[in-house]
Structures are given as structure tokens and as C-alpha cells.
Amino acid sequence: MKPFRYQAPGSVDAAVEVVEPMGVAGQGGAFLAGGTTLIDLMKLHVVTPPSLTDVKRLGLDQIEETDGEIRVGSRVTMAEASEHPLFLERAPALSDALWKAASPQLRNIATLGGNVLQRTRCPYFRDNVSPCNKRDPGSGCAAIGGINRLLAVLGTSENCIATYAGDFANALILFDPVVETRTAADGPRQIPFSDLHVLPGDNPAKETILGDDELITGYRFKLPDWARRSLYVKARDRESYAFALASAAVALDLDGDTIREARLGLGGVATVPWRAREAEEFLKGKTVSEETALETGRIAFDGAQGYEHNAFKIPLGRQVVAKAILDAAKMDVAGAAGMTGQSGGAN
Amino acid sequence: MSNPPDKRDLPEKTGPEVTRRGFLSGTATAGAAALGSAAAATRDALGQKVDAAGGETVDISLVINGTAYERSVDARTTVLDLLREELDLTGTKVGCNHGQCGACTVLMNGTRVNSCLLLAAMADGARITTIEGLASGIGELHPMQAAFLEHDGFQCGYCTPGQIVSAIGCVKEGHATSEAEIREYMSGNLCRCGAYKGITEAIIEARDATNSSDVGGA
Numbered sequence: 001m002k003p004f005r006y007q008a009p010g011s012v013d014a015a016v017e018v019v020e021p022m023g024v025a026g027q028g029g030a031f032l033a034g035g036t037t038l039i040d041l042m043k044l045h046v047v048t049p050p051s052l053t054d055v056k057r058l059g060l061d062q063i064e065e066t067d068g069e070i071r072v073g074s075r076v077t078m079a080e081a082s083e084h085p086l087f088l089e090r091a092p093a094l095s096d097a098l099w100k101a102a103s104p105q106l107r108n109i110a111t112l113g114g115n116v117l118q119r120t121r122c123p124y125f126r127d128n129v130s131p132c133n134k135r136d137p138g139s140g141c142a143a144i145g146g147i148n149r150l151l152a153v154l155g156t157s158e159n160c161i162a163t164y165a166g167d168f169a170n171a172l173i174l175f176d177p178v179v180e181t182r183t184a185a186d187g188p189r190q191i192p193f194s195d196l197h198v199l200p201g202d203n204p205a206k207e208t209i210l211g212d213d214e215l216i217t218g219y220r221f222k223l224p225d226w227a228r229r230s231l232y233v234k235a236r237d238r239e240s241y242a243f244a245l246a247s248a249a250v251a252l253d254l255d256g257d258t259i260r261e262a263r264l265g266l267g268g269v270a271t272v273p274w275r276a277r278e279a280e281e282f283l284k285g286k287t288v289s290e291e292t293a294l295e296t297g298r299i300a301f302d303g304a305q306g307y308e309h310n311a312f313k314i315p316l317g318r319q320v321v322a323k324a325i326l327d328a329a330k331m332d333v334a335g336a337a338g339m340t341g342q343s344g345g346a347n
Numbered sequence: 348m349s350n351p352p353d354k355r356d357l358p359e360k361t362g363p364e365v366t367r368r369g370f371l372s373g374t375a376t377a378g379a380a381a382l383g384s385a386a387a388a389t390r391d392a393l394g395q396k397v398d399a400a401g402g403e404t405v406d407i408s409l410v411i412n413g414t415a416y417e418r419s420v421d422a423r424t425t426v427l428d429l430l431r432e433e434l435d436l437t438g439t440k441v442g443c444n445h446g447q448c449g450a451c452t453v454l455m456n457g458t459r460v461n462s463c464l465l466l467a468a469m470a471d472g473a474r475i476t477t478i479e480g481l482a483s484g485i486g487e488l489h490p491m492q493a494a495f496l497e498h499d500g501f502q503c504g505y506c507t508p509g510q511i512v513s514a515i516g517c518v519k520e521g522h523a524t525s526e527a528e529i530r531e532y533m534s535g536n537l538c539r540c541g542a543y544k545g546i547t548e549a550i551i552e553a554r555d556a557t558n559s560s561d562v563g564g565a
Contacts, residue, residue, distance in 0.1 A: 005403045006422040006468045032469070039425070039464045040445050052422075054469060079520075103535025104520070105452055105461045105513065240534035 001042045008054040012217060016184040019053040021212040024137065024205045031055055031215055033075060034110035036102070037118050046128050046135060060113075060217055063087075070223060074113025074216045078102065078168070081112055090223050092331075093230035093249045097171035097267075100234045103241050113216040116169045116179075116196070116273075117208065120162035121243055122151060133159045134204040141204075149309035150243070153317070155271035156305060160204030162271060163243075164197065170267035171232050171249035173275050177221035183214045193219070197272035226253040226261075228333045233324040234267070235316060244268030246317035248300075248324035257288045257329070264300060264324075269317045276300040279321070288329040290322070297321035407471040411436070412480030420467050427451045427462040430477060438478035438508045442537075449536035452509040452516070453477050459516030461535075478508035481515070490557045491515050494549035502540035510536045514550045523554045 009015045020029025030049040032038060033056075041047045060073035063084050070086055081087055082098035102110060124130040124142040131140035143151050143161050152163040172193060179191040196208050210216070230251035236242040247267035253260040262283035266274040279300040286292045297318030304314045408417045411434065420429060427444075430436040430453070439462060442450030446464040453462045454476040462475075481489035491511050494500070501507040513536045517523050522532035529550050530543070538546065 001423040003403065004422060006405050006466070008468070008471075032466075035466065035469060036446055036461075036464050039466065043445065056469060103446075103449065104517065104522070104532050105449060105459050105535045106446060106464075108458045108516075109455075109460050109465070240531050 001039075002045065002048045004042075004049055005051040006054065007051065008057055010057045012058050012060070012182050012215065013184075015053055015055060015058060016182050016213050016215050019213050019215070020049070020051045022210075023212065028212070029053065033114040034077070034106075035114075036106045036110045037114065041119060041126070044126060044128055046126055055113075055215070068222055069220060071218055071220050072112060073218045075111050078107035078110045078112065078115055079104065081168075082107065086223075089228065091171075091175065091227040091230055091251070093171040093174060093227070093232045093251060094168070096232035097167040097234075097247075097249060100232060100240075101167040112168065112219070115166055116172070116216070118164075118166040119207075121165045122162035123147070125162055134162055134200070134207075137203070137205045144307060147309060148307045150245070151307065151310050152271045153269050153304040153306050153310060153313050154266065154274055154301070155199050157200045157202070157204070157271075159202060160200035160271065161307065162200070162204065163268060164270060164272050164274075165243055166273070167232065167234065167244060167247060167267055169193075169197075169273035170247060170265040171230075172219065172221075173265045173273045174230065174249055174251050174263035175221045175223060175227065177219045179216055180218045180220060181210065181214045181216050183211050185213075188217075189214070190220075193273075194275060200271050224251075224253070227251050229254065229328055229331050230263075231324060231328050231331065233320050233327065235320050236268075246313050246320045248317075248321045250321075250324040250328045252283075252288075252325070252328045254288070254329065259283045259286050259288060262325075264296070264321065266300060266317065266321070269301075269304070269313050276321075278302065283325070288325070290326065293322035293325040294318065296325060405468040405471075407467050409467070409470060409473055409475055411475045412477060418467075422466070422468055424467045425463055426453065426455075426465045426467050426470050426475065429467045430462065430475075436477055436479050439512075440505055440508055442506070442509070447537075448506070448509075449513055450506050450509040452513040452536065454512060454516060457516075457519065459513050476512070478512055481511070489515070491518075491549070491553040494553040494556070495546070498545040498549040498552065499542065500545040500549040501538070501542050506536060506538045506540075510538065510546055514546070514553065517550065518554045523550055526551070 007018060009018055022028040022030060029051045030038060032052040032054045060075040062073050063076055063086060064071055078098045082095045087095040122143055124146060125132050125135050130142035133141055141160055151161045177193040179193050179196050181189045198206060198209060232249045234244045234247040236245055244267045246269050249265035251263040262280050264276040264279050266276055279296045282299050283296055300321050301314050301317055306314055403422045404419050405422045406419050427439060430439050439453055440450040442448035444463045446461045451461055451463040452459050455470060455473050481492060491514050495511055517532045523529050526547055529547050
């Protein structure tokens, strides 16, 4: 690691005041939470912050529900959230996406604030040598003509095809949360979650709309009762502790076997946490069937662009979407209607 | 063809004895000395303490295996660096050094974490338990250590300290209720020898031999 200064201020106000401007491509200061991405990238010299502002003394570690609204502090760990009843019972997709990510050791310290901002696993970004517009703006993209098996097929640009690596964000996005942040100059700010990440476009180094000193303090959202019928299906190279090749978060509002409303998020295939809104529209009013589920998968990957080694993600992703829909429809959910004749079926 | 002589028949070694462990330990001490001299550095223009390489030093206090330590360390020092290079607690192993293999697993305030990605500064004030802190005395292994021996939960042994510490965390978290759950919740510890079958059996035995609060009491 390159030398850096370390500070651990005692309040959110102090933290945003003293943090060194973060700048582009990770070369400025940085907030430090669990550090499981940041310290890793610092060891690789992919990011070289001159200073770290540790958020460990800021609290922000509670999950609470007030008047039907859930507020999750950004310092809640992945492990804590994955086992919290609000997630486990009221929105299993959120719990699934957390426990199916990383390893227990990482989840015990990685936080939800940091997890949503997890950097890509693109090998050319991480090697610190290859041309990479995300790490070294203007240098080009070695991935597009390189070994791109793990990279994205949705939301790409001619400058970057780096996959958004996280899982939790692909499930959280289903519930239209608000991201609560703080800056020194402007105080608290609320950002619709789906606006937080930005497509690579012409400037892959800019991954979010967060300002230079902006700290995520938490997430706020409401869970409809039918979020109990939600899950996260993750296809990967090994059964555990691997990044998604393709994943799907699904929540279904069922009336018998008719879909009143559906939410669909995709992971492992896109450059940002991905909400498949056209596929959601298609599902409205449809009867649950294998044919409907597969057609939804096709719609979700409309416009996807495969490259030399990753085109398999398009048919794989369609199947993962279909499986997620069919599995969600079969869930035995207390208090929510299941598929006719199958509501007693175990999942 | 004669049998090779029994080892007990070999002549006594002459000259100064050099063992692998002693040699490595000596090397580590030399490294720690270098780190120590670097840490005894000056202050920069802003009054921050800096070491010879220009890094800031951070004052930390930790309780490791029941012993309190106070140190001034380079801010870049990980808990893994601190344990091995400064405190001579080399039971915790360096594997990938990037949070991917679990060889460096320790318990922080009772929770398993990768010490290679944990800055010592982040752990200031924490209680750390390493493999050296598990046995209650000579010949009195922690139940998890004994179970790993009993079930051959290792071959080369390099991943073993991390596996054992992680296994204690796994049981304590309540994620050792079935073989499938153990496999899922031990996936952060890789074993290149493939001793997973013995590891899983060991965890089941240790889980059943003690209640979870005992196993996690480390």
C-alpha cells in the first residue's frame, strides 16, 4: 500500500467536514467502512487515497421500522442485515442477495453503505497495468477485445463493459429506496436509489452521482406485504463464494396465479444495479407459466450486447430470470396468495 | 539391503542448531525491528507522525488472546501484519493477502474476519482471538482443535488455523446446523489439499460436543 493518513472522526458532520475530496478514479480521499474492497484495491495500487476517513465511530448501525417505513443505517453489516427478521421474513430477496454474496468473514465486516459502492471485478481494472477508462480515464478498454467472460452485456458503452459486482443492490432496487446522504456544504440529501449509479457512457471513472465529500448514511424504503414473495437467484461458477455470472431478484404480487405486479432486478450482467422495467410491465396481468417466465427473460435482455467470451450470459440470464419467477410463484408465503393448487408447496 | 538406521541411532547434531521455525522467527523479528525503527519517526508539517517511508503512524491498543498491547504502527499495518511481524504470533497465516482464502481468519470481538483486510487502526480497542488463544493449556486443546485432529481435517496444514478459527465462528453464529449449511458458511476458507470432508466432520463433532456458547467462548 502507498502511505496514507488515517482519521476516525466522531460524528457524521465531522466526517464530511474532514474527508479529503474524493476526486475521480479513486485517487482522492476515501471513506473507510468495512474496507473489504478498498483495502484490497489499495494493496493492488488500483486506488491510492492519500487519506482514509474511517466511519467506525459514526453509529449508523441500526435497522428500524417507523410507521411502515424501514430505515437501514449504512454501517449495518451484510451479515447483520441478512439475518434481520425485516429482511428474512418481509423481503427474502434482500436476505438472499446478502448471504449469497462474499464469504462469512467478509460479510461480518462489510457494510451496506460500502457494499452498494463495491467496485467492479473486471480483471483489467484490477491488474493496474492494462488500459482501463475506469481506472485511468482516456487510456482505453482492454476488456472489450480481451478476455471478457465475466463482463457485462447490459448498460455497456464503447468505453467500458465492467460488470457491477454487487448483489444486494440488485435486490434493494426492487423496493425503490431513497439513499440518505450527507455533505459538508449542503447537509442531508435524498437520492432515489435508481439514480445513484450512472452508466459508464463516456466517463466510466464516474460510477455514482455522489459528490466529493458525500457520505451515504442509510437507506429508507417501504416493503409491500407481497415483498414476502421475493427471492434472489444467483448463477455462478461454483456453488458458493463466487460473483454472479447472472442473477435475478424477483418480487411477485399474485392474485391466485395471476400476476398483479412484479419487480425484477438483474445482477452479474450489467454495468450498474439493473431494474428490468419493461419485463415488469410485460408480467402485469399475466398468468404464471413457464412460457411467460421465459418470455420475460427474453424481454429483460432485449438490447443486450455480448462480446467474444460473455455472450453466454444472455441465454443464461434469460433462464435465471425465468427460474426466479417460477420459484417465486411457488414460494409458500404466509398471508399472501400462492399459485392456485400449489400454495401449499414447499420451496 | 540393510534397513536405514533408526533416527534414535543417529549421532547427536554438532554445532549451533538451526531449526526452520527458529530461522523464520528470527527473520520475522528482523522485519519487526525494521518496522519498529520506521515507526520511531518524526512528525510532518501538519504535525502528523510519519515513518521513514512517509506513512503516518497510528497509536492503537488491542487485547489479543487476553493480553493487552499498545503499539504505534504505520497506518498501513493490517492486523495480520501486526500479529505476525510485530507480535510473533505466526499461527495466523498469510494466504492470498486479499480476503479470498480465509487463511488469516481471526475473531474480532468474537466475530470471524479476514485479518489481511483489516487495518490495525480499524481494530483499535478490539478484542482479537487467534489460533494461539484457543487452547486452554498444554495438552488441553480447544474442542474444535481436537476435532480437527480426530477427523484429519487437514493435510498440509497451512489453511488449518484459519479453518479452525472460522469453524468456531461458524458454530457460534448458529450456521452449523447441517452439513449443507456448514459447507455454505465455511466457503470463505479454501483448502487446496481438499480436506473438506474431514473439516465438515470435525465441525459437526465439535458442535455436538459443546454447546455453541462454549465453542464460541474463545
